[in-house]
Amino acid sequence: MRNPYRTQKIAFFFLLLATLLIVVPVGLIVVIIIQKGLPAINWQFLADMPRQGMRAGGIFPAIIGTIYLVTGAIIFALPIGLLAAIYLSEYSKDNLLTRIIKLAIVNLAGVPSVVYGLFGLALFVVFFKFGASILSGSLTLGIMILPVIITTSREALESVPYSFREVSLSLGASKWQTIRHIVLPNAIPGILTGTILGLGRAAGETAPILFTVAAFYLPRLPDSVFDQAMALPYHLYVISTQVPNVDEKIRYGTALVLLTLVLFMNLVAIIIRYKFRKKKKW
């Protein structure tokens, strides 16, 4: 005979087990990286150039390079993504074509990042002759995070109740005024969250920058958008696999800096979302 009480206990056990299976490895990764990386972190490590074939010194150029790339990607992707999202959610008619477009955009978010890298190489580096440069890398990263930004922005716009739009229109406001004064202000937190999640992804990806911008080692900082740059994820790859005898401390230190950067961005996104939920007025 079935014992509902025992069934529940078994189900509970498996649910808990699944949760632990997720939490424990993540926790371990963070703990190990912090434990092994923290001793490497000091002012010199963050603000100095790499020395002795990257076996000593700091990772400053890689940090700067990542910041440049992420900034460039967002300058490119946010305006275009936001405008596309506004068009898709507010103006486009609901028909087969727009539904296919929306589906395609959602699916683009799942395309492996190395494919974007190859695309960036063909389009920006070779076809537009930007060479391997910050510009090419930023544009490639921008294209990679566009689907994320469009999808989250569209969801944020569509979550603004339809009735607000009707009210605004019924008062004689134009469609653009309605979007500008009613829809956008209420969608901004959601848009920001999506943007920051995109940023975090752009900061952490190696494949898209591999062919388009990343330099193995540069003795100086880039001084224009047409220069190559070092970047944290690629630097980590290089010192972990390509350069022999790099101190473990430096490798984990680099990983820690990258992890902190990405987690910090996600944290900002979470805080914004939390504040938004508390302030939500309807």
Added chain:
Amino acid sequence: MWFGSVHALKQVSMRIENNEILSVIGPSNSGKTTFLRALNRLGDLNQNYKMTGTIMFDQKNIKNMDTELLRRRVGMVFALPLPLPLSIFDNVAYGVRMHGEKNKKKLAGIVEKSLKEAYLWEEVKDRLNESAFKLSGGQQQRLCIARTLAVEPEVILFDEPCSGLDPISTAKVEDAMVKLKEKYTIVLVTNNVKQAARVGDRTAFFLSGELIELDKTDKIFTAPTDKRTDGYIRGKFG
């Protein structure tokens, strides 16, 4: 009027007089709201919506009018209190601001006047900067009326404005409507037959997308010509 293949409203022909309250009654799904939303072309927002026939307003076909201008002259109050996510003041000032008014003194004047007309001023005058969502349901609905008045329309469409309100708030909203009749033309869609009897000058009865009868409210409620009207107001079906 059609929504996709659904024929929501058939063959309606009527005149709406200046400074009257025309109440529209009928069971749900009879096309009352569709009728109302045709008058300020809010129905157009639905992409499956199709309308044949003409609606003339001030001797002009509303199809040829600028929708923003039309909606400024034909205001609307919705079934549920729907304040915009703004402060009380900004809610009332919204329409006027959208039409380009920037002068703060003028805006303040308009807001005060509109809130007074909607019998809300005394209750909110000290908290104009609070979120409109802090008001009670009845206050919110009067805020919505004030917001519509601020634009100074000529016609106001009420879409079951009291369906979510308690009797006291309903009475307040009804008082406001009767008072507003002096300056505005009002079309009131209501599910509440008694409300139509209380405030309407004339009453129209819709059933399954057809206008069954339109006459003076007294006549509709005492001696309706059509048997179906009689049945509905006596509560035999609906």
